[in-house]
Amino acid sequence: MxxxxxxxxxxxxxxxxxxxxxxxxxxxxxxxxxxxxxxxxxxxxxxxxxxxxxxxxxVPEVVQRWMESTETMMHVTVVYKKSTVFSGISKS
Missing domain, CATH: 1.20.5 (Single alpha-helices involved in coiled-coils or other helix-helix interfaces)
Structure with missing residues (x-):
């Protein structure tokens, strides 16, 4: 080479x-x-x-407050549905 x-x-x-x-x-x-x-x-x-x-x-504060209010409403709805299932009462 x-x-x-x-x-x-x-x-x-x-x-x-x-x-x-x-x-x-x-x-x-x-x-x-x-x-x-x-x-x-x-x-x-x-x-x-x-x-x-x-x-x-x-996340801006305005959106945070809106998220908290929506989350509270969703939480109340879920608790209500769970309580009706456990008590055996049907709302339909």
Missing amino acids: NLWQLKKFEAYQRKTFRIDRFDILDLIHVLDVANSSTYFIFYCTMSSHFREVFVRLF
């Missing part, structure tokens, strides 16, 4: 290494984004404290 072929081979190795390295970095970036979004969904579904703090930080 002469010197010219050796330099050409070394340049080829460096070029392919750079391509592979950038492909790996892209894969790591995609996995990092997927991990971040997965954790956000996980915390939203599993932790009521996280949901409460998230709403306090990012």
